[in-house]
Amino acid sequence: MLEVDLKERLVNIRERIKAAAGRAGREASEIKLIAVSKNHSIDKILALKKLGINFFGESRVQELREKNERLTGITWHFIGHLQRNKVKYLMRMENCQLIHSLDSWRLAREINKWARKNKRVMPVLLEVNVSGDENKFGLKPEDTLAFVEEAQSLKFVDLQGLMTIAPYVKDPEEVRPCFRQLVELREEIAAKGYQLKELSMGMTNDFEVAIEEGATMVRIGTGLFGKRDE
Ligand SMILES: *Cc1c(COP(=O)(O)O)cnc(C)c1O
Numbered sequence: 001m002l003e004v005d006l007k008e009r010l011v012n013i014r015e016r017i018k019a020a021a022g023r024a025g026r027e028a029s030e031i032k033l034i035a036v037s038k039n040h041s042i043d044k045i046l047a048l049k050k051l052g053i054n055f056f057g058e059s060r061v062q063e064l065r066e067k068n069e070r071l072t073g074i075t076w077h078f079i080g081h082l083q084r085n086k087v088k089y090l091m092r093m094e095n096c097q098l099i100h101s102l103d104s105w106r107l108a109r110e111i112n113k114w115a116r117k118n119k120r121v122m123p124v125l126l127e128v129n130v131s132g133d134e135n136k137f138g139l140k141p142e143d144t145l146a147f148v149e150e151a152q153s154l155k156f157v158d159l160q161g162l163m164t165i166a167p168y169v170k171d172p173e174e175v176r177p178c179f180r181q182l183v184e185l186r187e188e189i190a191a192k193g194y195q196l197k198e199l200s201m202g203m204t205n206d207f208e209v210a211i212e213e214g215a216t217m218v219r220i221g222t223g224l225f226g227k228r229d230e
Contacts, residue, residue: 002044020209036059036220037056038221059079091115121158166202173209
């Protein structure tokens with residue numbers, strides 16, 4: 001029963017990704033699906049992996065470490081607010097391949113330090129608080145370009161793109177301007193000579209709008225796994 005439900009939801013999400021991409025004249029293959037597995041069981045993760053999902057997103061380091069010990073062959077993306085004292089654990093996990101949520105200079109320096117110690121260059125995205133919501137982490141849009149310029153000095157941090165979390169609204173059309181602003185920010189940064197290829201934007205409630213606007217990664221939890229307490 002469980003696997004049937006997961007499969008049905010996955011088929012549904014993939015169809016919607018394809019349709020949204022089509023509306024924007026894009027290919028579905030340009031959009032990476034990150035299955036947000038926070039609060040979901042190992043069994044569900046394994047079942048989704050069997051169905052062909054390659055990337056899983058977690059937002060708490062402790063939960064990620066516990067799951068990682070019990071699983072093999074999983075590629076993780078870290079998507080939550082990252083405390084500096086937890087960076088070392090992520091850097092030791094070779095299969096943690098992207099941090100979506102770089103949101104401060106001190107964190108950037110800590111990632112650089114631990115990446116160097118672990119002889120790796122860590123791919124990261126800059127989280128931008130486009131909506132200006134006080135309860136959200138992320139850089140202010142107007143501070144982002146200066147951050148990108150300064151980050152060039154961090155040899156063990158590979159800045160690959162931008163990420164944002166839109167406010168939850170009933171009608172996702174309302175957050176289209178948020179996504180558009182992130183795209184514009186990337187264009188402004190590109191005009192200064194810094195090409196950031198990835199745009200991580202869109203969750204269960206708003207991923208279709210995000211794809212229409214140019215998302216290259218969508219982070220989907222509930223839409224794939226079902227309700228978290230299920
Ligand atoms: C939980 C979470 C998601 C997934 O949210 P859903 O609404 O369940 O799809 C995406 N991104 C971040 C940063 C999250 O914390």
